[in-house]
């Protein structure tokens with residue numbers, strides 16, 4: 001047989017065609033989801049959260065194995081938080097029933113987006129699958145998950161577990177689907193498909209831009225690069241502990257992780273000592289240079305180092321840092337040309353000294369000029385003046401206080417709304433300025449009455465559009481039905497229908 | 506002016522005139538007499554466009570031919586790809602396309618061993634009947650009264666005499682007909698031990714899709730076994746996932762000896778049909794493989810497209826869609842009966858095969874078909890039971906379009922009622 005690279009016949013791209021069929025399946029699911037009431041939705045969400053939670057450990061291990069990124073124990077925590085945790089948080093919020101605002105003479109009827117196409121990043125694969133699927137179900141949307149190719153195995157498996165649980169609990173067929181073999185051309189082709197109502201893009205800038213270019217409504221988020229101010233009013237031990245824990249959390253793979261500490265000069269040494277006590281390795285200037293060379297290539301961050309252990313990174317750079325949780329690299333300049341103050345999805349933390357709050361703010365602004373606009377910043381302080389000045393001065397849309405950045409800015413340890421999708425706002429190339437929560441996957445039909453006080457607002461209490469009395473159209477005139485038997489049959493039918501509607505009401 | 510490149514029509518009327526003059530005067534006039542002045546022009550997905558430009562949603566699908574919709578892009582791309590390399594081929598020789606399709610068909614048809622190709626359903630039915638006669642060395646064929654298996658030399662004799670007598674092609678001595686769902690009559694017909702085959706539409710389409718009673722098909726199958734006859738499943742309208750299974754006989758859990766598929770096998774873009782034979786029925790393929798010959802039967806272009814159709818049918822999304830559409834139609838029609846029970850009296854359904862009943866007598870479905878036509882939906886009445894409207898949603902219908910169909914159905918019912926009552930008054 002002659003081996004040819006091209007087949008003899010040019011045939012359709014089956015993967016693409018099959019993915020298009022998934023869109024139709026999702027459209028069906030979306031249409032049917034909208035007929036579910038709150039009890040049914042809660043039952044489905046409970047089943048899915050439980051199924052996800054039960055596999056949190058497995059999938060954490062699988063994710064680390066497949067992607068080579070992160071820390072199993074931390075991924076377990078995230079997987080639990082994004083399944084059962086999300087359910088517990090929103091269980092008592094109602095995204096389904098009409099909302100009556102008597103004072104404004106308005107009734108809001110929640111209208112789900114429909115079909116959500118969700119991009120899942122390689123950094124937080126399972127947690128993002130869980131998170132987006134939970135949010136979609138809670139708001140009665142159908143979701144198609146499109147994993148990063150390097151995490152497709154574990155994502156497909158995680159999505160299948162959730163999909164099966166959903167179906168078994170009464171969700172319509174196709175409520176949760178996953179693209180098994182994602183490729184960039186496939187995803188680009190799908191994103192522009194009009195059968196998609198909303199794209200939720202979490203991932204690198206290229207994929208986010210593609211989502212916005214698609215022509216479909218999209219929520220995409222930009223990269224982070226969080227400055228961390230520690231001022232002279234901070235509890236230094238607590239700050240050190242939180243910083244090291246957060247920077248080492250899942251090896252800094254959350255986009256909210258700390259990038260650069262901006263420590264007031266007056267407390268910098270004490271802070272460093274406290275951080276060392278928590279497991280930080282303070283690099284020598286030689287080690288700093290080696291790390292800079294290792295981590296930043298001509299094309300950007302060295303992806304082979306994303307989410308790796310601190311010890312592994314040190315070894316790759318050519319030195320050893322036994323037992324280190326994070327590597328701290330002191331820098332003299334906080335400007336984008338100092339590569340170490342850019343975003344680092346790895347447990348390497350830049351450290352700079354600033355004379356006071358004004359310089360802290362300008363340094364934060366400087367480092368975020370290249371990347372991180374609209375994302376996150378942190379301050380460890382008890383000085384409200386500092387906190388307010390910093391928040392007003394940095395181009396971040398969330399400023400977490402006295403908490404680690406990884407779980408603080410992402411809302412797990414603050415009240416920002418726990419999220420795997422962090423809106424970076426207009427400055428950060430996003431339509432969303434807050435942490436993605438269920439409400440972002442809904443719109444509302446608003447019943448709005450005449451403002452005039454002469455026009456009374458209706459009484460909608462207890463009415464539910466899913467459960468209104470059946471509207472049976474009155475049968476047409478029976479005049480031409482001249483036989484008596486026919487007439488009797490018609491009368492019987494009318495009476496039956498009347499009875500049925502009375503019983504249903 | 507309708508300019509199709511190398512032929513032109515001045516107007517739609519011009520077309521009607523020429524159709525009457527050169528093509529088929531009676532058929533052309535019949536449709537006009539029942540208020541359906543359709544000349545299908547453009548077509549795409551589940552939409553037909555009349556020459557006037559009016560859009561119709563197709564729920565006739567030409568008996569399932571357009572199960573995947575008209576000119577499904579994937580099938581069009583497949584055929585175009587095939588045209589760059591193949592033509593019909595030469596039926597005398599083994600061929601890659603025919604072998605590949607045979608294998609694909611046999612793999613999805615448990616119990617079957619060989620595929621023999623024709624160009625249309627009737628030809629495949631004739632192949633099936635001939636194969637059964639060869640295997641049993643018997644001549645007689647049993648079929649169902651009001652069954653329909655096409656108009657070939659043998660197949661036409663299995664059907665309604667309207668189609669055979671006119672051509673002096675009825676053969677009552679060899680072709681016995683029994684009522685549907687009557688096991689006693691079936692046993693009587695088979696018990697002489699002289700029947701070659703029973704041919705059975707799994708759900709009789711042209712008769713308006715009356716559903717087989719529980720156990721009926723299995724009983725027929727068992728009677729065939731007992732009396733040495735072959736069971737031929739005509740899957741021309743019930744195959745290809747329309748029942749939610751690849752073949753209708755699988756949905757009823759029976760095992761035929763021979764089965765026939767056509768129509769939707771190539772999604773309506775290239776004619777092909779196949780009789781699938783079990784080992785015994787395929788015996789003649791060992792003795793004289795040229796005993797049945799068909800130049801365009803199994804044309805390679807059609808084989809490539811059919812291969813694609815079989816692949817598509819095995820995608821989980823397709824089956825899921827069929828089941829969802831079936832459920833939607835079940836619930837939707839129940840609602841329509843609740844609203845319009847005075848004219849719309851019942852539903853027969855298996856998967857996306859539905860017969861909608863309009864009363865117990867008369868030809869109400871003709872009026873309903875017209876009312877729907879006026880409301881942008883094309884669904885045909887059952888030729889052999891005109892109380893029943895054939896309602897054949899496509900396997901790939903979307904949620905939005907299904908809702909539109911139901912809304913249009915709802916809107917058409919007052920007009921249907923009017924036409925039905927007017928017809929009654931006229932009588």
Ligand SMILES: Cc1ncc(COP(=O)(O)O)c(C=O)c1O
Nearest residue numbers: 568625626627653654655741742
């Ligand atoms: C059940 C059945 N069998 C056989 C045929 C014949 O197929 P064809 O018209 O392709 O010859 C038809 C056509 O309508 C049919 O419905």
